[in-house]
Amino acid sequence: MNNDKRYMKRCYELAVQAGKKGFDTFGAVLVHDGKIIEEAENTADWEKGIFGHAEFNLVHKCANRYSDMVLKESTLYTSCAPCERCLCAIASLGVENVVFGVSYEAFSQLTPGDAFPVDRESLLRKLGIQMKLTGPVLEDEGMHVFEWWGSEYRPLEELIAEMAEIKAADKSKERQVILRTVTEKDLPEVARTWPSDHSPVSKEEAHGAISYMRDNHAKNTRGCIHHLCLAVCGTEDPDTIMGWCGLDGRRSHTEPEIFILLDEEYRNRGYGTQCVKELLRIATEDYGLPGVHGGCDKDNIASRRAMEKGGMIQYGAEDNGDPLFRFIATEKD
Ligand SMILES: [Zn+2]
Numbered sequence: 001m002n003n004d005k006r007y008m009k010r011c012y013e014l015a016v017q018a019g020k021k022g023f024d025t026f027g028a029v030l031v032h033d034g035k036i037i038e039e040a041e042n043t044a045d046w047e048k049g050i051f052g053h054a055e056f057n058l059v060h061k062c063a064n065r066y067s068d069m070v071l072k073e074s075t076l077y078t079s080c081a082p083c084e085r086c087l088c089a090i091a092s093l094g095v096e097n098v099v100f101g102v103s104y105e106a107f108s109q110l111t112p113g114d115a116f117p118v119d120r121e122s123l124l125r126k127l128g129i130q131m132k133l134t135g136p137v138l139e140d141e142g143m144h145v146f147e148w149w150g151s152e153y154r155p156l157e158e159l160i161a162e163m164a165e166i167k168a169a170d171k172s173k174e175r176q177v178i179l180r181t182v183t184e185k186d187l188p189e190v191a192r193t194w195p196s197d198h199s200p201v202s203k204e205e206a207h208g209a210i211s212y213m214r215d216n217h218a219k220n221t222r223g224c225i226h227h228l229c230l231a232v233c234g235t236e237d238p239d240t241i242m243g244w245c246g247l248d249g250r251r252s253h254t255e256p257e258i259f260i261l262l263d264e265e266y267r268n269r270g271y272g273t274q275c276v277k278e279l280l281r282i283a284t285e286d287y288g289l290p291g292v293h294g295g296c297d298k299d300n301i302a303s304r305r306a307m308e309k310g311g312m313i314q315y316g317a318e319d320n321g322d323p324l325f326r327f328i329a330t331e332k333d
Pocket residue numbers: 053054055056082083084085086087
């Protein structure tokens with residue numbers, strides 16, 4: 001058995017141990033010079049608000065205990081691909097090599113959300129952090145570890161089927177949004193919904209807005225966005241405009257800023273998240289852009305969640321505390 005598999009098997013043992021104690025099943029070890037030098041289990045307690053992820057616990061055990069040199073030469077093995085908070089903790093420890101058992105994609109079969117294809121390595125690299133993520137290793141075996149989730153044994157197939165049902169029910173509840181360009185036949189809806197100090201705006205102003213959008217769209221080319229403004233509509237009633245969103249290239253044509261303005265009655269229903277996802281798809285697939293920026297008011301919880309759930313990652317904040325988000329397209333080899 002190769003060494004990666006040997007260390008991963010130990011992570012799985014630790015994960016099952018955590019599960020049998022009533023925790024969620026995750027485990028991690030740090031390997032230096034062919035030897036496991038530290039081990040940790042998950043001790044997260046959702047009710048008490050204790051984070052306790054296995055990798056985070058491992059980082060705590062190692063911090064100020066081993067020299068930077070030892071840590072740099074070490075490899076962290078973890079039963080499941082690390083969450084963003086743990087990746088940051090591992091980066092702060094100075095460990096550059098991470099091997100995971102279960103991938104983000106496979107794990108997402110057991111969580112309500114889908115795995116979003118973020119290239120975490122290149123994201124960290126752009127922040128000047130070297131980290132190599134390797135895996136999956138013994139993924140099938142790792143998935144069966146989740147059968148011991150929270151002490152009660154349940155077969156993997158049952159867990160996956162149950163989550164698939166929850167996901168399907170959630171999907172059918174949400175109305176799907178369509179993002180589309182507007183034409184003259186949308187004039188009354190544009191006049192009713194166009195964001196301005198005085199709404200509705202006049203027919204002339206709406207007409208001006210439509211031709212302004214058309215002119216801007218004509219300037220957009222693959223790899224370069226000037227301005228893209230789309231009406232947010234629902235599949236059930238595509239003629240009604242629920243709001244506006246798009247990509248603003250004034251600061252950067254290659255990494256434009258996302259904007260979303262939903263009418264009050266359509267907020268907090270998951271439409272914002274769908275807009276973010278679709279705009280990221282348009283930016284990366286249709287226009288081949290390397291990334292997208294985003295920001296929102298720090299008190300706007302709905303926008304903040306839409307950015308995060310849509311797949312953007314908060315990387316900082318403005319001086320006034322408003323969060324700044326970014327999405328980096330997965331680099332294709
Ligand atoms: Zn974590």
